[in-house]
Amino acid sequence: MRLVRGDQDEARVINRRTLLLSAGATGLLVLVAGRLYDLQVIEEPKYAELSEENRVNRRLTAPIRGRIIDRFGRALATNDQNYRVVIIPEQTADEQGHPQLNTTLVRLSNLIPLSDRVRDRIIKEARRNPSFRPILIQEGLTWDEFARVNIMVPDLSGIQPEIGERRDYPYNADFSHVLGYVAKVSDADIEAFRREAALHNQELSPELEETLRLPTFRIGKNGIESAFEDELRGTPGARHVEVNAFGREIKELSRVDGTPGLDVALTIDAELQTFVMHRLEGQSAGVVVMDLATGDILAMASAPGFDPNPFATGLTPEEWADLRDNELDPLINKPIAGQYPPGSTFKIVTAMAALSSGSVRPDQIFTCNGSMPFGDHIFHCWRKQGHGPMNMHLGIKNSCDIYFYNVARLTGIDQIAKTARQLGMDTNYNFVIPGTKSGCIPDTAWKKNRYGVPWFDGETLSAGIGQGYILATPLQLAVMVSRLANGGRAIEPRIVRAVGTKMDPSKPAPLIGLDPAHIEIVKGGMNGVSNEPGGTAYAARITVPGFELCGKTGSAQVRQITMAERATGVIKNDDLPWKLRDHALFVAYAPAQAPRYAISVIVEHGGGGAAAAAPIGRDVLLFVQQRDPLARVPYDPVHPQVVASRDVGEIAQ
Secondary structure, X not given: OOOOHHHHHHHHHHHHHHXXXXXXXXXXHHHHHHHHHHXXXXXXXXXXXXXXXXXXXXXXXXXXXXXXXXXXOOEEXXXXXXXXXXXXXXXXXXXXXXXXHHHHHHHHOOXXXXXXXXXXXXXXXXXXXOOOOOEEXXXXXXXXXXXXXXXXXXXXXXXXXXXXXXXXXXXXXXXXXXXXXXXXXXXXXXXXXXXXXXXXXOOOOHHHHHHHOXXXXXXXXXXXXXXXXXXXXXXOEEEEEEEOOOOOEEEEEEEEOOEOOOOEEXXXXXXXXXXXXXXOOOOOEEEEEEEOOOOEEEEXXXXXXXXXXXXXXXXXXHHHHHHHOOOOOOOOOHHHHOOEOOXXXXXXXXXXXXXXXXXXXXXXXXXXXXXXXXXXXXXXXXXXXXXXXXXXXHHHXXXXXXXXXXXXXXXXXXXXXXXXXXXXXXXXOOOOOOOOOOOEOOOHHHHHHHHOOOOOHXXXXXXXXXXXXXXXXXXXXXXXXXXXXXXXXXXXXXXXXXXXXXXXXXXXXXXXXXXXXXXXXXXXXXXXXXXXXXXXXXXXXXXXXXXXXXXXXXXXXXXXXXHHHHHHOOOOHHHOOHHHOOEEEEEEXXXXXXXXXXXXXXXXXXXXXXXXXXXXXXXXXXXXXXXXXXXXXXXXXXXXXXXXXXXXXXXXX
């Protein structure tokens, strides 16, 4: 049968379309085959590696934090076993597969204390995260609590007891302000790390960020823990684990341990620090003890302290409120962050300024009648009936305000400020502990820049006795008396001896330009304060031969005494509310004949320096001289030898 022409044309079209479709299909097959060859042969290593990465995860483990030790190698901050308990929500399901998370937590609360706040947190985390991911319930359990949980584990579905590491502070509150504490990493902390990296034109490394986000990882939040975070942190380890498509861990394939952080050795003497903290018990106070030749800080005590151990596991809101609202300010590091009017301890600066400028001779007499009119104001001496004729030695010995009003008036504020700075005031020394304050030493330029008004002569009189705008920290006062006692050398405070095996030597101490003869005159006045009858600290002297101290008392007003009150009689400190009482201060060095140690003491609202602060200074200087830590072999980071610590109760006695 022959096809008509129309049928022939239609057949040709069909054949052409068939050919094109066949060619297209063949082309697609070639492309698919080529792509399959590319994927399975050419790029096989790449995709095999990606597949392996999906199957095997690398998970970081928290490094062991370096220790902080004292000058003799005693551990002040170390790591201890951390008994903790976690829960895996999916494993709490009953026979029908229904989660019983809350039921399990209720049962657990019969064994260890669990607050409603903790239970709510766990339930919220369980809702946010995959059900197979462990959730930390509580850490820092006692051994008894941990043992109870282990015994009852068969009846607690989903509960897993674990043993890890946590930061431990064996001296509890004694070193809280020096060491600081560690705590969980917050989002704000991670942002701070990013900003720090940006300052060096870098980005926060993914490994560091992953480390920071580990649930058991802690960072230093204050003190030495914060200042040496990078050195103490160490580097994380890693676990290689096999996981399924949902990210659930199947098994651990390998583990690489991290590198522990470096040890940080301090100049502090743990026994001395413990003694000082016991001596300050019940006070709001600060004490600094220094080696006046090198600037080594042997004790830096701030009372009351706080126990840094709970910070590692997390404070309850009630615990935080107790610390925050305590009127004795246990969270403030008073030796470096407390800024106080130095009161009469500053008179030795005024005396040095007068001698250096030649404005006053040491034998020049000023008579104290108890008050002194100046302009439209009357300036009073602390001794209402006055002291009578005073030269420089007697002025320092008796702490006569009228004498020093006259000395300050003749010397001028700019010379006083210059000498104060020579003696180490108005600076924070770039001290390593965060939060160190600079105090305030005013002069004419300072007031003009700050307030836009000139300096008044009456303000010089107040400055001459350590009042007015003048502020100092106990650390600055310790440096000030050290630079006098060591013959005028510019020592700076040092609290770190070594990081790892690298020693941090003390800096050379050049002369500050004070005349040695002038220094001896002022030191003679300080000897009179403590060792001559009638001196303001004579009752608090050291009577053990060879251990005598030379000191200067001070009382700093925190309120204005009105003329009406003076007319009727100034209210005694003991009759005032605690917050309105004078601060009590004392600075000293010992032994008198061959100075080795310097001390500063501040007792907030303690009243008179002679009564409240000087006895503390005496007891501490006697203790440190009898132990003489500078004569003992200190910690050597290359060949460490740890000195055994005495019993704390024995030290306190």
